[in-house]
Amino acid sequence: MSASGIVHLVVPCSRESGRIGNFLPELCAKLDALGGCRVLVVEDGSGAAEQRRMTEMVSAWQAQHPVLCDLLMLPENIGKGGAVYEGWARHEGAEWLAFVDADGSISADEVCRLIRLARERGTDRGAIIASRVLMLGRDVRRRFYRHLIGRMYATLVSEILHIPVYDSQCGCKLVPRLDYEAIAPRLTTRGFAFDVELLVALVDSGFPVREEAVDWHEVPGGKVRLLHDSILMFLDVLRIRKQRKEHAMGLRR
Numbered sequence: 001m002s003a004s005g006i007v008h009l010v011v012p013c014s015r016e017s018g019r020i021g022n023f024l025p026e027l028c029a030k031l032d033a034l035g036g037c038r039v040l041v042v043e044d045g046s047g048a049a050e051q052r053r054m055t056e057m058v059s060a061w062q063a064q065h066p067v068l069c070d071l072l073m074l075p076e077n078i079g080k081g082g083a084v085y086e087g088w089a090r091h092e093g094a095e096w097l098a099f100v101d102a103d104g105s106i107s108a109d110e111v112c113r114l115i116r117l118a119r120e121r122g123t124d125r126g127a128i129i130a131s132r133v134l135m136l137g138r139d140v141r142r143r144f145y146r147h148l149i150g151r152m153y154a155t156l157v158s159e160i161l162h163i164p165v166y167d168s169q170c171g172c173k174l175v176p177r178l179d180y181e182a183i184a185p186r187l188t189t190r191g192f193a194f195d196v197e198l199l200v201a202l203v204d205s206g207f208p209v210r211e212e213a214v215d216w217h218e219v220p221g222g223k224v225r226l227l228h229d230s231i232l233m234f235l236d237v238l239r240i241r242k243q244r245k246e247h248a249m250g251l252r253r
């Protein structure tokens, strides 16, 4: 295990050309300085005009930031999870697979802190996931009703799936590549609930996962339709629970 493991960080983007400029250049500058990281922006099916804008922006930033890879552009929309996994498939041997949301809700400094923490602990001590814990000493700013629905969803996930996770949905996670590769064949969720399935598979396979409280602030322009997507995500959680049972029965047979 290497203390300075290479981090392959995917930034999934769906119509993000309006928001990413406030985050990606700063993130890349900080990761250039940190060293041992690669940033891959994955844009899937947001239309020709949006994809042209993203291509232009990313190639301009690439000229300044060696950390930034060529934009991965996919013709069809495959969901946030689909985009993250497509990006992770291009890991080129990195020790850590990671993603961070494009809107900068988790700052570049916080991303660097999580990477440092993951490296200090080492890949054998497992995944690190960001968690929005409203507590003294942390700065978490989210509109009240979003906080409420988010907490309801997170509590349901934890109760229904019996995993003691506080915040399954926070938009930054780092997973040791070898842990991910061991569970990847059983991951089928490509929408917003993909991280729930990822966590369940890691926990069930005995891989350690640690939540780290982060500073987080809501950035306007999010694409999640609160009620609609929460219902879809809830149905995904029920499906994940069913598939988990089938998987466990398959292992026992």
Ligand SMILES: Nc1nc2c(ncn2[C@@H]2O[C@H](COP(=O)(O)OP(=O)(O)OP(=O)(O)O)[C@@H](O)[C@H]2O)c(=O)[nH]1
Pocket: 011, 012, 013, 014, 015, 016, 042, 043, 044, 077, 078, 079, 080, 083, 084, 100, 101, 102, 103, 105, 146, 171, 218, 219, 221, 222, 223, 224
């Ligand atoms: N590539 C790709 N990225 C997606 C897709 N859906 C969402 N994303 C990205 O996932 C990240 C999180 O999306 P947001 O719209 O910020 O949603 P959120 O952070 O869960 O929720 P709020 O910001 O609170 O609305 C962003 O980087 C989005 O661009 C998708 O279908 N494809």
Ligand SMILES: [Mg+2]
Pocket: 101, 103, 105, 219, 222
């Ligand atoms: Mg967001």
